[in-house]
Amino acid sequence: MVKTPQAGEPVLELTGVGKQFGAIRALHAVDMQVSSGEVVGLMGDNGAGKSTLVKIIAGNFAPSSGEIRFDSKAVHFHRPVDARAVGIEVVYQDLALADNLTAAANVFLGRELKRKFGPIALLDHKAMAARALELFGELRSETRPHDLVKQMSGGQRQAVAIARTRLSNAKLVMMDEPTAAISVRQVEQVLSLILRLKEQGVAVMLISHRMPDVFAVCDRVIVMRRGEKRADKPIGDTSPEEVTALITGAKEAA
């Protein structure tokens, strides 16, 4: 087991992170912190630099300038695998799941448990189903390990994707628009999944366009506009109106 850091300790620290694509400045001097057990909302219009920021943290590409510290150590990611190795997981909007496989199979995809018979290693279905059930239990989701993902609702799919991050004991989970493509009823399930992650000391970054969701679960909200951080406020000190103004540029900074 990986030791989960004490609540309140910063897990991720960015200092002056910027990214240039040729002449285009996608990101400029972003400072931010995310602590364990904290849910931070990352908001901004299309092209504001949210995705660039997420991709840098996830190791899809390196920043042009600035420093990333994870668990108080400076880190340099060259590939997504590097980020995953230190404990950063991304739950993608289109939920990278193979829907012809069961929930348990998806949770363990790429990290299958095996039983050895001499030189032959076979899948240990029983152990994987049991562990998946445990993980779903921790998330208080009623997802059944043996159900095929294609038969599941959007909320259950999210539970499977989030259970994957629990399996690897990720310290930071970034969720890209987790509530964009699912029904209103299932949004609540997903928000409660986020709170479960928080309870277990995981730092969560929620990238969302949906104001009510951000205000329902986040402790803090960061607003991006034109590649810069325009606001970083505890959720109690701001309002949907102010955040909207910051996103659209009606208000420059706060």
Place this chain on the structure above:
Amino acid sequence: MMKKELGLFLLLVVISAITGAINPAFLSLVNLLNMANLIGLFGVFALGEGLVIITGGIDLSLGSMFALLGVVFVDLLTTYQIAWPLALLLVLLGGLTLGGIQGFLITRLKMQPFIVTLCGLLIYRGAARYYTSDSTRGFGYGDEAGTLGNIASGHIAGIPNTFILLIILALILGVLLHRSVYGRWLYAVGKNEEAARFSGISTGVVIATAYIISGGLAGVSTVLFVFYTNSVSPSSFGNFYELYAIAAAVLGGCSLRGGEGSILGIVLGTALLQVLQNLVNILGIPNSLNFAVMGTVILLGVLADQQLQARRRRQVSLAGLVRTVPKSILTQGQQNAPPRGAAALPARTGDHA
């Protein structure tokens, strides 16, 4: 997952029973063993084709591979007088290599499987015809590979060795596909390559391996067919055989979109195809209708399967709806159901407040 295979098995039994009732010769031991031999011959490479189809790809080059590897194999034994174990090894390596090249082109150079293997079909056939100047190669009267020939076309306790070999290979590949990590990755890659890559799976290696296995099994099949026909005429040897394999795999439950299928299904699909061919003969249906019968059965089979699946999906989603809709809405009656989603939305999105 087993429903499909069970349905296919029942179809096989029903067709056999009806044919047997009309003409008892169908169920005679001689005919059954003859069919078993053909099922073995056509099943071995269908297994490889099935793996490739599960990755979402296709291998159209198998029949031409038989021709090219076949003429080389006969030539090695007759012209060059190479010991048969070595010739066998070379042919297997040849199959693996051709599969490897195709796998490389598809995964590394990102070419479409259909195009790569279609070109393979053309190139291997052309190479085989050029190599032999379009002349048929055979064993003549010598005893170049008596031992291997006896193994390949022989039988144990009356059961053709080809059928026994198919069962052995099916068991091995069954474990590989359904019980091993590789098999699971194959399904994942076939359905959602991106998801598999995000999960840290080297999708290229997984896919290329399927083509290599298919090539290797094509090598095995080449040897079996060479000793079945005893000669190889490069322009017709193995013609259309890849289509038999594709048909068997599809009939056996593989989806050309990838991610679906099973070894048992592929074996049953092969068996059904051979039974159909056999019943055309046995029932005195004009032989020219052979392909038409096969085509019709595949079409109907896939159609029925799709309709059944769609019905099952509707039932599942209906059941899911009933589970999530709270009682209050159900008791209010159906009128209130449609606006539910839309009506709930404005209340929850305060973005523009």
